[in-house]
Amino acid sequence: MKKKQANKPIIEIVRATKIYPPDVVALEDITLSIPYGEMLFLTGMSGAGKTTLLKLICGIEYPDKGLVEVAGKDMNRIKANEIPRLRQQIGMAYQDFKLLADRTVAQNISMAMEVAYHNIRAIKNRVIELLQKLRLEHKYDALAGRLSRGEQQRVAIARAVANSPTLILADEPTGNLDSKTTKLVMKLFEDCNSSGTTVIIATHDEDIYRETDYRVLELHSGRFLAQEDMTTSTSNNMP
Amino acid sequence: MKFINTIAVQTGRNLQKTWPTQFMTLLTVTLSVLIFSFFFLIYTNIIKTGEKLGDDLRLTIYLEEEPVLEMQAQLVRKIINFSPVEEIRFTSRNDAFKRLATQLGDNVDVLDDLDASFLPPSIEIYPQKNLNTLAQIQRFSEYLSTLPGAVKVQYGQEWIERFNYFTKLLQIIVFLSGILLIMTATFMVAYTIRLAVVARQAELEILRLLGATNNYIRTPFLIEGFLQGLFGSSLGLLALFFLYRWIQLRFTGPGILQLVQFTFFSPAIICIIIFASISLCIGGSFSSMRKFMRI
Numbered sequence: 001m002k003k004k005q006a007n008k009p010i011i012e013i014v015r016a017t018k019i020y021p022p023d024v025v026a027l028e029d030i031t032l033s034i035p036y037g038e039m040l041f042l043t044g045m046s047g048a049g050k051t052t053l054l055k056l057i058c059g060i061e062y063p064d065k066g067l068v069e070v071a072g073k074d075m076n077r078i079k080a081n082e083i084p085r086l087r088q089q090i091g092m093a094y095q096d097f098k099l100l101a102d103r104t105v106a107q108n109i110s111m112a113m114e115v116a117y118h119n120i121r122a123i124k125n126r127v128i129e130l131l132q133k134l135r136l137e138h139k140y141d142a143l144a145g146r147l148s149r150g151e152q153q154r155v156a157i158a159r160a161v162a163n164s165p166t167l168i169l170a171d172e173p174t175g176n177l178d179s180k181t182t183k184l185v186m187k188l189f190e191d192c193n194s195s196g197t198t199v200i201i202a203t204h205d206e207d208i209y210r211e212t213d214y215r216v217l218e219l220h221s222g223r224f225l226a227q228e229d230m231t232t233s234t235s236n237n238m239p
Numbered sequence: 240m241k242f243i244n245t246i247a248v249q250t251g252r253n254l255q256k257t258w259p260t261q262f263m264t265l266l267t268v269t270l271s272v273l274i275f276s277f278f279f280l281i282y283t284n285i286i287k288t289g290e291k292l293g294d295d296l297r298l299t300i301y302l303e304e305e306p307v308l309e310m311q312a313q314l315v316r317k318i319i320n321f322s323p324v325e326e327i328r329f330t331s332r333n334d335a336f337k338r339l340a341t342q343l344g345d346n347v348d349v350l351d352d353l354d355a356s357f358l359p360p361s362i363e364i365y366p367q368k369n370l371n372t373l374a375q376i377q378r379f380s381e382y383l384s385t386l387p388g389a390v391k392v393q394y395g396q397e398w399i400e401r402f403n404y405f406t407k408l409l410q411i412i413v414f415l416s417g418i419l420l421i422m423t424a425t426f427m428v429a430y431t432i433r434l435a436v437v438a439r440q441a442e443l444e445i446l447r448l449l450g451a452t453n454n455y456i457r458t459p460f461l462i463e464g465f466l467q468g469l470f471g472s473s474l475g476l477l478a479l480f481f482l483y484r485w486i487q488l489r490f491t492g493p494g495i496l497q498l499v500q501f502t503f504f505s506p507a508i509i510c511i512i513i514f515a516s517i518s519l520c521i522g523g524s525f526s527s528m529r530k531f532m533r534i
Contacts, residue, residue: 060448087450098445115451117241120248159449 008072009033010167010198011057016066018052018222026052028222030066036166039189039199041209044219050202051095053219054169057200058090059083071166088116091160095171097152101145105136105155108144112162130158133188135181149176157185161192168192168199174208182208242454250459254466257435261463264431268471269478271423272516275416276479276504282409283508284501289406291500296376298364298394300383305331305360314386318364321382325365332358359390373403424516428467428523432460436527457528464524468517475516476509 011034018027027049034040042050055061056068059075068075073086091112099108106127113123131137134154139147144155153176160168168189174182186208193199203209209216218225254261306314306329315327330338336355340347366379376394384392436443446456483503504512 058448081453084447084450084452084455087448090450092448094448098448100442100445111446112449114245114248115446115449115455117245119241120244 012069014067016063039193040215042202048219049222089166091165091168093157093160093170097156099144170201269474271420272472272475275420300362301359301391302388328363424519425523428520429527432527464520468520472513472516
């Protein structure tokens with residue numbers, strides 16, 4: 001799945017709408033195509049629909065209307081037993097981290113690889129490598145609940161990339177980080193993207209995308225701004 | 240191999256986190272198996288004893304007069320026509336007198352002034368092994384009492400009836416303790432797994448988001464059920480074995496235990512009890528997961 005498939009998008013969204021009961025329109029008539037290996041930013045104010053869009057992509061939520069296709073799978077028709085396989089290929093860093101406070105940093109990161117049945121030694125090596133990249137190696141055995149918000153955020157990011165997924169979804173990954181650590185995290189995402197991983201970062205931190213060539217899609221009240229310009233994928237920002 | 244390793248690590252982690260509840264469940268399963276197998280052991284031994292006593296079953300018909308040869312042949316024919324028997328033995332007054340004299344041993348002199356006429360002639364009937372229920376014996380006995388010249392039929396009615404009621408009582412106890420075993424094993428394990436599922440709800444939610452398959456999430460819980468069943472039943476049977484040895488040591492000698500050939504379960508029965516306990520515990524674990532784990 002990780003190999004780029006020429007002309008085939010990893011994500012294809014056509015006129016997708018998501019409405020939360022009773023009548024909160026989170027996304028409206030969204031159309032988007034993302035090819036394999038692209039790195040892009042989703043921006044917009046809080047409540048614009050960034051998180052909902054990421055949730056539709058990783059199958060946590062389903063569209064009320066329209067089509068969401070990930071790696072060729074229609075998320076509305078995907079079989080229940082195909083979802084775990086697909087999720088193993090998607091690394092998601094959640095805005096609220098979703099870490100287990102009573103587990104160590106290493107155990108939290110390992111979970112992503114354990115569900116894919118990697119061997120224990122490979123898991124340990126990968127965890128150490130990621131912690132070194134994110135300057136958290138000294139927190140290997142620390143309980144996740146005792147870390148600062150910034151450290152927890154980095155652990156959540158490490159877990160998202162641990163399984164070397166085909167697609168990384170990061171929801172506000174730098175919200176609690178200082179500029180120096182933000183650079184470390186962005187370097188990690190860029191490294192993943194260089195090796196062929198598609199990366200989608202939802203953020204309202206302009207600093208991390210202002211001076212880059214990556215595609216930036218802005219959401220406003222559940223719709224893309226100037227959507228007609230954005231639906232056609234640009235290939236010049238691919239690594 | 241990777242699957243087994245990962246699941247083993249997961250199971251170990253779960254057991255470590257929930258060991259107090261797991262221990263209480265193990266104890267309950269052990270006690271239930273002990274109670275059930277204790278009564279079942281008594282029941283099987285009583286049944287064996289009953290079969291052994293059934294081998295010695297004899298019905299005696301006391302007659303008014305000693306039957307002549309023709310009459311004897313007629314009686315034999317009538318008896319066999321009603322129910323096939325192992326053996327029919329006629330005892331004359333003289334034979335009965337001689338037997339009584341032998342039985343009296345040193346006190347034989349009490350018979351000095353008596354002749355054999357005070358003892359009735361009799362027919363001793365040894366029925367076939369298939370005549371083993373109380374109702375069948377009673378029906379046969381009623382028929383025998385209608386034979387010409389029959390005064391009384393004896394077969395130890397009172398003792399056999401009591402024995403029969405005792406085995407029926409044991410049957411009920413075994414049945415009830417079996418239900419107790421099923422309920423405790425299934426419900427306690429289901430309850431423990433339910434607690435574990437609730438306690439680990441956040442973790443299970445994250446695991447699902449990370450792409451854990453149903454097998455990855457369910458298997459450790461099923462293994463926990465398997466271990467509860469295996470260790471619970473093994474400990475229960477081990478405790479029963481020690482109890483059995485203690486009874487053997489303390490109660491050997493003359494008495495009821497000499498009459499009853501008290502033996503422990505055969506390896507096949509032990510395997511069946513362990514297998515049944517494991518199945519019940521896995522069933523409890525599975526039902527709990529179906530109810531409380533939306534996967």
